[in-house]
Amino acid sequence: MKLFTIILSLSVLSACSVTEDQAVKFTAVPDSNLQQLQNTRFDRFVVNPQTDFSQYDEVIFFPTQFDKLTVDESANNDLTNSWNDSTWDEMDKICQHFDDFAQLTFEQKSGLKPTNRGGDNVLAIEFRLMNFMPYQRRYKDANRDTVVSRGHRNGLGSITFQAVVANSKTGELLAVIEDGMELNPGNMLVIKGDPNLQVDSASPVAQNIAWRKTFRRIADRLHNDLMRLKQS
Template structure:
């Protein structure tokens, strides 16, 4: 009876722990480079200079997302590409602000890597950049729709690639670079139910698509950083 009780208590403590279970990761070397890459579950590309440094950080400084290096995919439909090329600075900044707002919220509520304003030995600096976009639809303005309209498009907004630079906030030393390609869609149809997909020509739906996409990405990133912080990391030759 005593043994059974101890087992139950052990399971309960493990299940309630806010700290992720220790995992093992291997750093795969890149030929003729001081960098290595880690195969993570949720992020497409995660390249590190010194993965052990991730263990020292408890806080983050989140810099404003940049879009000055954003390019449109060469495979994009010309009409759609032209539509997004006409985006104003204000329009693109509003999209980036969605990412910034969710970054503050998710990291603040995550318990670790809490956002701060000043650097230090335990502070990780993160800056995101939108680097490539493959549109699946025009901007809502060019689709002739503000909030509602007659035309419909359930293809989604497009694919956007986000790059993140992670550095030591005090020394400026590079820690890691990540890239993730995200499908920008407010909702994905399941089991062929197109009624469950938002119209991506609609202003409200395009805004919702960016918000939901960035929220998923940032939630995944925070989980990966937590996992790497407590993981056992080995160097592969």
């Protein structure tokens, strides 16, 4: 009986800890009427404190924008020239990865279902790619010499982005998210643990996986934070 009581007490403490970790907390943003969401995995998630997120149960995603995307000034000329040669279609396909994962993630999870129509209960979200720091050339140029034919062990690069969240009917700004993430295809590059069977990280498949894995993490974190706001 004593052992059961101890286990039960530990379970209650554990449950309380999880609840506390998920609790919504804010800090003031200087010179602004917005507040910074704490316990978020985004670098910056500022929210209009007057917003009642519990009224929202659907979300509409606008296509990811890249018209303001720039290659980081610190990138060397070879990398900058390679990515600046990207066509509109190439970048649109990259952004489509995020659009697909955002839709899929919210369809699979509960609480905020994707829709194509606006309304009082619908959040409108638009992501914008802002800055790209490449670690290697895009795959079309990556194999021009033997030095980079195996890609770069640190991955494809890093991307910074911004997202705006608004009321889809009134257009009222509800939140702004800003963050940066590494683009890395990860463990898929080694087959059966043998480094001699390493997949070329500069291939179109590996580079697409790097973008896709990053966008999936973003979509998962977005859903988690919005649900915490909705349930607060």
